[in-house]
Amino acid sequence: MTWHVAEDDIRAYATGELAPPLLWSADTHLAGCGECRSRLRAAVDPVALDAGWERLDAELDAPRPGLFERLLVRLGVADHTARLLSATPVLRRSWLLAVTSLLVITVLAVHTVDRPALFLALAPLLPLAGVALSYGPGLDPTFEMAVVAPMHGFRLLMIRTVAVLTTGLAFNGLATLALPGYGLLALTWLLPALALTATGLALTPRLGPVLAPALVAGSWVTLLVVAEQYSRGTLAPFTAYGQSVAAAVAVLAGLLLHRSRDRFDARPLGGFPGEGAE
Ligand SMILES: [Zn+2]
Known part of the structure; x- marks a missing residue:
């Protein structure tokens, strides 16, 4: 050359x-x-x-704002709130994959055994699981951010819970569409779902982020098994009476949750019981 x-x-x-x-x-x-x-x-x-x-x-x-984050900002959500929301595990592929497969399994199980009651029993657990999964340093990549974020801890919790609930309810709603011919009864998971999620959250400062939702889920399943023994046709939680009870539980748990909001604010320093805080 x-x-x-x-x-x-x-x-x-x-x-x-x-x-x-x-x-x-x-x-x-x-x-x-x-x-x-x-x-x-x-x-x-x-x-x-x-x-x-x-x-x-x-x-x-520098983290690039994703599509969802930019959409939130456009809708008038504050920058830091949008960042926290879009970094929530609910929007992560793994989380969505887990929720989707759970739903597919649910719908398949319902179609296989031809018992929509099974779907009604499992559907309210989905938002509860979603909120439970959005907790704790092990599961939550935004935990550090939540600790340093100059935001009221309880407010942060509510923002994320609403985000998780909305996604969970949307998924549940889609699954409801997979049960045609079941009418309005297919929507009766909604109030139990709210009641379970609110109760799980209200118990979290006392029992920890693992035990509280597990206990609530266990109680729900036990309740259904007992109801199954004593009822013919529609299970108790899905009757008008059961729905009223679910609504009352949701309101009570919501009040309890609001009263214990200070204990959520104390979380980053002390940690929840059973969270392995140092
Ligand atoms: Zn050269």
């Missing part, structure tokens, strides 16, 4: 001022010529190069 990039062109290339077609031939040549590459390195101002690397580094590290 006898031809090399001219000294002036090397300097112009280094500062980004070399124009095509000279730029193209310089590019091609530099790819195959070590000698010109070392001349280029010498021509590049080391300070400018470092600054460039720093800029690139910062660019790569």
Whole structure:
């Protein structure tokens, strides 16, 4: 190889001022010529190069607002709230995958055994599981952010719970559509779902983020098994009476939750019982 990039062109290339077609031939040549590459390195101002690397580094590290986050900001949600919401596990693929497979299994089970009651029994557990999953440092990538966020802990909890509940209820609603011919009865999971989620949350400061939802889910299943023994036709929780009880439980748990809001605010320092706080 006898031809090399001219000294002036090397300097112009280094500062980004070399124009095509000279730029193209310089590019091609530099790819195959070590000698010109070392001349280029010498021509590049080391300070400018470092600054460039720093800029690139910062660019790569900066979290890019996702589609959902930008949508939230457009809808008038504050920047930091949008960031916290979009970083919530509910929107992570793994979480959605888990919820979706749970739903598919539920719908399949319902169709296989031809008992929509099974769907009604499982559906209210979904939002509860979703809220439970959005807790704790082990499961929650935004835990650190939640700790340092200059936001009222209880408010943060409510924002995330509403986000999780909305997703869970939307998924449940979609599954309801998979049960045609079941009429309004297919929607009776809604009030039990709210009651279970509110109770699980209200018990969390006392029992911890694992035991509280597990206990609530266990009680729900036990209740259904008992109801199954004593009723013919519609299970007790899905009758008008059962629905009223569910609504009352949801309201009571909501009040209890509101009264214990200070204990949620204390979480980042002390941790929940059973959370393995240091
Ligand atoms: Zn060369």
